[in-house]
Amino acid sequence: MGSPMPETTVCRPDECLAEDWLGFLGHRWNALLLWHLSGGPKRYSELQALLPRISPKVLTERLAGMTGRDLVRRVESNVYPREVSYVLSPRGEGLRGILSDLYDWAEAGDMAKS
Amino acid sequence: MGSPMPETTVCRPDECLAEDWLGFLGHRWNALLLWHLSGGPKRYSELQALLPRISPKVLTERLAGMTGRDLVRRVESNVYPREVSYVLSPRGEGLRGILSDLYDWAEAGDMAKS
């Protein structure tokens, strides 16, 4: 994922950090994925069903990004057929509140238009 | 709250709204732009200086997006040479708190890694 960092600093560290996170969250499917996972653990195939138009490649990519950033954790059972679930990490839970605020803000602004 | 949804719907309206906003905010430069504007009104050329690697085309695009969503307002003086400033709208101000929360959350998570 290319977030090129200019050699000369154009932003403060905390700001770049947040920009990076926004870039990540703004990536297609990520917000939706987080939303669905905040409703409880989901299996790979469940997520595919919930997001009908996502390709397996991208779904895997996104989930990898999420686990890499420790927003989500992968839980695998060793039985056959193997069963993999994805569940929000504590850190991911921490995001819920913020995203929820964003939802409220977006909705409020939308109401005001009418 | 458990109101049923048409099956063609992939997500609830408020959710789509927030996803749309995240997509917008996650677009390159937008968060940075908002950040700089939250420090006070800025002129076009100032923004160019603050974001050395942005092209005029994209800067204009982003500013149009911002004004279109009423996050930012454009203020023009009729004197010569003409002077255009961009300033955060009330709605844009409302975002500041949320973005600030995100900054804090990101920073906290980052500290915890070490």
Added chain:
DNA sequence: CCGAATCCTACATGATACTG
């Protein structure tokens, strides 16, 4: 069932030159 590996295309971004 859960992915990995390819291939392909559209769009987002960047560079540059030009205008009111």
Added chain:
DNA sequence: CAGTATCATGTAGGATTCGG
């Protein structure tokens, strides 16, 4: 100064197929 107009390009995302 504050943009617009073009052109070039990288990469994100989609479709499909294969493998453990």
